[in-house]
Ligand SMILES: NC(=O)c1ccc[n+]([C@@H]2O[C@H](COP(=O)([O-])OP(=O)(O)OC[C@H]3O[C@@H](n4cnc5c(N)ncnc54)[C@H](OP(=O)(O)O)[C@@H]3O)[C@@H](O)[C@H]2O)c1
């Protein structure tokens with residue numbers, strides 16, 4: 001991946017990143033800005049740490065999504081890139097998951113994505129097409145313990161990604177999902193919360209990865225940047241696993 | 256007795272998974288023949304046919320097909336189970352290793368299918384033994400892993416090209432306690448600890464038995480599985496449903 005402004009790949013593009021103030025979202029916004037795009041960081045949390053324009057957004061609320069798209073429409077007249085990175089994780093088995101928890105995680109991870117895509121379509125059409133990048137997870141393929149509802153939302157994201165790619169491909173709208181493995185963000189710290197933080201588990205976690213490290217938000221932004229740009233113009237409907245080789249392996253015995 | 260009136264050839268039935276499949280198909284009423292590179296095992300039930308055959312050798316497999324025709328007339332079930340494992344990375348693998356491993360695991364399946372398909376009647380079922388290692392890698396088993404991916408690919412091609420007359424599926428075992436699994440554990444610095452750790456990675460709480468694989472083979476062989484074809488079915492006690500990292504075990 002080339003990463004310099006000398007080779008800006010997203011000049012003149014209009015992009016919005018939901019969850020744009022999160023660990024991965026921030027890195028994506030920063031990268032898009034460096035690549036020359038006009039970037040909106042849309043998040044329920046109130047402070048954008050990147051050079052992107054901050055937009056207050058609750059992805060579960062249709063009015064909030066509509067207001068965001070209206071504003072982008074008013075200011076830019078179109079949209080080229082939508083990244084759906086807003087997401088939460090609930091660390092529990094189904095037994096410990098209340099119906100309210102279940103509904104909340106589906107509202108953010110799945111319904112929020114549906115709403116953002118649905119209301120982005122007219123702006124994407126005005127741009128003559130565009131690129132939607134959803135956040136799935138390797139957890140949509142195989143399970144981590146105690147993450148049942150989260151795994152289920154990511155499986156739904158994968159299926160929705162393919163379905164939208166199918167429906168909107170003819171309008172030159174590409175839809176892909178990025179499926180990260182372990183990426184060092186606040187979400188991952190939360191996941192390790194009960195068993196210690198990622199630093200104390202650093203060596204153990206790294207040792208299980210064929211590349212002997214876990215991912216960084218910048219690693220993920222590299223892939224998102226490629227999918228957003230014209231080099232990826234034939235890429236659609238795919239689930240792009242990015243995990244340092246983790247899931248190329250059968251479970252690794254500790255010898 | 257779901258296989259009454261059917262005839263079956265199981266390659267590599269001397270021991271392990273192959274033997275379990277042989278015994279199960281016979282229990283279900285099939286007439287069964289099996290083979291291996293050496294003489295008939297003394298404990299093989301007498302109603303089971305035995306042929307000395309090396310599946311990696313074209314002439315040997317043609318001879319085997321002749322014996323199947325002479326004994327059964329035709330063939331309803333073919334189980335490609337014969338397999339070998341070499342514990343090496345790609346860099347360590349010699350040309351001779353390639354011939355031995357790919358000869359049995361890949362070419363052997365190809366030869367047996369090519370020679371037996373003409374003997375198979377409508378409703379025939381081919382069952383290939385692949386492995387979870389053909390989808391996700393076990394360390395230090397480079398060619399073995401790749402040979403099983405070949406088996407999975409060939410399974411789909413046979414199903415597509417030779418349906419509807421013949422169905423073809425693969426079973427992908429996880430850790431099944433046979434000589435082959437013990438050889439893999441022997442690679443560990445502390446085989447007992449490695450075994451205990453591996454066990455804790457199985458949601459089913461145990462390793463597989465040959466009889467587990469045989470139970471699925473019997474179903475795939477029988478007419479109840481009439482709509483199942485072209486698939487690779489994993490049977491691993493839940494092993495590969497979980498992340499390789501499995502932080503629950505830290
Ligand atoms: N055990 C596991 O955990 C596991 C997991 C995944 C997949 N599998 C697969 O399951 C199958 C059976 O494995 P297993 O564990 O039962 O192994 P095993 O105990 O080593 O048995 C292998 C059998 O194959 C026969 N064989 C080997 N090369 C042959 C050749 N060229 N021609 C004819 N027969 C040959 C051997 O008999 P002779 O010595 O008489 O020739 C032996 O009976 C293999 O395909 C293996 O890859 C096993």
Ligand SMILES: NC(=O)c1ccc[n+]([C@@H]2O[C@H](COP(=O)([O-])OP(=O)(O)OC[C@H]3O[C@@H](n4cnc5c(N)ncnc54)[C@H](O)[C@@H]3O)[C@@H](O)[C@H]2O)c1
Pocket residue numbers: 018019020021022023024025042043044045057058059060084085086087088108112135136137138179180181182183184185186187188
């Ligand atoms: N970190 C990992 O290891 C990892 C692995 C696989 C997938 N992912 C996925 O990547 C995406 C980003 O994850 P992250 O690690 O950056 O997490 P993060 O917690 O750092 O960021 C998530 C962001 O989403 C925002 N958000 C939550 N609810 C919202 C709502 N209702 N409306 C708008 N914004 C909302 C949060 O405020 C936060 O800024 C998520 O979809 C996550 O599931 C992360």
